[in-house]
Amino acid sequence: MHIVVIGTGIVGACTAAWLQRDGHAVTFVDPLDAGEACSFGNAGSLSPSACLPVGMPGMWKKVPRWLLDPLGPLTVRWAYAPLVAPWLLRMLHHSSREEVTRIATALRALLAPIFDCYDPLLVHADARELVRRSGCLYVFSSRETAAQWAWGMNLRRSLGVRMQDVEQDELESLEPDLKGRFRFGILAPDNGSTSDPSALVKAIYNRCIGDGARHVRDRVRGFERQGRRVTAVLLEQGEPLAADGVVVAAGAWSGALATQLDSPVMLETQRGYHVTVQSSNLALRHTVMAVEHNLMVNPMAMGLRLAGTVEFAGLKAPPNMARADALLRQGQQLFPHLDTSSFTRWMGHRPCLPDSLPVVGPVRAADNAWLAFGHGHMGMCMGAATGREIAHLVAGRPTQVDLTPFSPERFR
Numbered sequence: 302m303h304i305v306v307i308g309t310g311i312v313g314a315c316t317a318a319w320l321q322r323d324g325h326a327v328t329f330v331d332p333l334d335a336g337e338a339c340s341f342g343n344a345g346s347l348s349p350s351a352c353l354p355v356g357m358p359g360m361w362k363k364v365p366r367w368l369l370d371p372l373g374p375l376t377v378r379w380a381y382a383p384l385v386a387p388w389l390l391r392m393l394h395h396s397s398r399e400e401v402t403r404i405a406t407a408l409r410a411l412l413a414p415i416f417d418c419y420d421p422l423l424v425h426a427d428a429r430e431l432v433r434r435s436g437c438l439y440v441f442s443s444r445e446t447a448a449q450w451a452w453g454m455n456l457r458r459s460l461g462v463r464m465q466d467v468e469q470d471e472l473e474s475l476e477p478d479l480k481g482r483f484r485f486g487i488l489a490p491d492n493g494s495t496s497d498p499s500a501l502v503k504a505i506y507n508r509c510i511g512d513g514a515r516h517v518r519d520r521v522r523g524f525e526r527q528g529r530r531v532t533a534v535l536l537e538q539g540e541p542l543a544a545d546g547v548v549v550a551a552g553a554w555s556g557a558l559a560t561q562l563d564s565p566v567m568l569e570t571q572r573g574y575h576v577t578v579q580s581s582n583l584a585l586r587h588t589v590m591a592v593e594h595n596l597m598v599n600p601m602a603m604g605l606r607l608a609g610t611v612e613f614a615g616l617k618a619p620p621n622m623a624r625a626d627a628l629l630r631q632g633q634q635l636f637p638h639l640d641t642s643s644f645t646r647w648m649g650h651r652p653c654l655p656d657s658l659p660v661v662g663p664v665r666a667a668d669n670a671w672l673a674f675g676h677g678h679m680g681m682c683m684g685a686a687t688g689r690e691i692a693h694l695v696a697g698r699p700t701q702v703d704l705t706p707f708s709p710e711r712f713r
Contacts, residue, residue, distance in 0.1 A: 349682075550674055607628045
């Protein structure tokens with residue numbers, strides 16, 4: 302079949318690669334080059350342990366304080382507040398212990414096969430060097446402080462995530478540059494990361510192109526349908542693109558397309574910022590999550606990336622780079638000897654659902670359309686597994702992951 306994949310981020314690229322393994326012809330539709338939107342700027346984590354949702358028990362107590370800090374870990378631009386309020390209330394609804402346990406169980410199922418799903422794609426693209434399996438360190442100022450996050454850490458353990466306590470001496474031996482600010486850690490040894498998220502996406506995408514995929518650089522404005530089938534994708538500039546099937550994997554821009562397919566979802570953009578310190582003199586060997594500061598630190602090919610902030614302001618508002626500057630100051634506080642003489646800043650749109658679960662599944666009103674978006678902070682983590690499961694759906698095979706929790710129909 303000829304499948305149109307809308308989107309050239311990590312989810313779209315992996316989906317196309319898995320579809321090609323089944324012998325399908327693929328056409329990408331995206332005005333951007335591969336790996337140039339949200340996939341460009343993420344923190345690069347490949348974490349089977351990242352199964353906790355954004356909304357956690359007790360979070361509602363912290364939200365008012367966060368919202369009063371324009372540079373805090375979560376902020377809403379006041380002009381956008383009325384639009385995002387229903388989404389935020391729904392997120393808080395999903396933050397009970399029962400809901401978090403349900404969501405984490407579902408996320409763990411999609412996260413556990415990260416490397417099994419990436420490996421055949423990376424081997425075929427000759428890009429295995431872009432992924433490392435060095436583990437992730439969750440670090441804290443003290444063991445007593447870490448106890449505040451014990452419930453979530455124990456939930457991870459109950460779902461099969463290996464988590465190892467690391468006392469101060471061992472922590473400083475593992476990462477000498479952490480000495481001074483962190484006195485306790487938890488190591489997730491099965492985690493990994495990519496040294497260059499954009500290069501990873503491009504490698505998979507380029508292999509797809511080499512295997513015969515096309516890329517139409519245009520925006521999708523709608524669909525032609527006959528009965529229960531999509532017959533063509535309508536473009537803003539070009540002629541309709543005939544299709545035997547379509548996969549919507551356009552990240553934060555997927556909501557309007559899903560609505561046109563009669564599958565409306567509560568999609569929101571969490572605007573994420575990062576700073577990449579190109580002059581970094583740190584020698585970190587692990588991805589580091591400074592939990593108290595909600596700061597992810599990842600050594601990459603282009604420098605040390607600092608990420609971990611959320612802003613709600615929609616798709617059109619200009620970036621507030623003061624939020625990126627705040628990340629840099631935070632990094633300087635945690636690593637006083639960090640050389641920050643050269644750095645870059647970035648803002649991108651993370652596609653998020655209020656329950657932190659992506660939409661992965663068929664469109665109810667069309668027999669040949671599938672949705673694959675809403676992965677939030679974890680698109681790089683779940684992209685390959687999502688692509689594999691979509692390929693199963695397209696082929697009519699049983700999926701390897703129970704996709705019921707990810708159904709587009711859960712918002713009706």
